[in-house]
Amino acid sequence: MEYSNVSALLEKYWACETTEVEELQLREFFAAHEGTLPPDLQEAAPLFRYYHAEEGEGDTMPELFTDVRAPWETATIVRPFWQGWMKYAAVLLVGVGMGYGVQQFIQKKQMTEGSAYAIRDTYNDPKLAYIETQKALQILSKNLNRGKSQMEKLSYLQEATEILEHDRN
Known part of the structure; x- marks a missing residue:
């Protein structure tokens, strides 16, 4: 070739x-x-x-294996009597747990429907609701303005830092 x-x-x-x-x-x-x-x-x-x-x-496999059966192939496995029932007990336990969870959910739902703490509209008068909302928003605004004054102080500090850096150069 x-x-x-x-x-x-x-x-x-x-x-x-x-x-x-x-x-x-x-x-x-x-x-x-x-x-x-x-x-x-x-x-x-x-x-x-x-x-x-x-x-x-x-091409050929070396003769490593014989026709003698391994000990684990001839022995029968003996399991305790309760080991076969464990899977059924586990399924039963899961079922009981799920039933208990559903029962607790239903009880909690019934308690919240009948209690005074259930979520519902607390104002029958729209004008009163509007006044209460204005009060809540005023408190929120007051607290936000407090943070705004602190931010203004930071902006003054930033301006001073920029002036100092400009003077160095």
């Missing part, structure tokens, strides 16, 4: 496009040419020589 054909086969091999017959040709070529090869073929030579050397050895 000519070197140009081998180079073309190698390009196909690296692109994963070769058939088994072409790979066999490459293995046989590199096994037969252990001497000097062109530099572009020397790189792949050890790989294909290894494949050729290992080709015959992987």
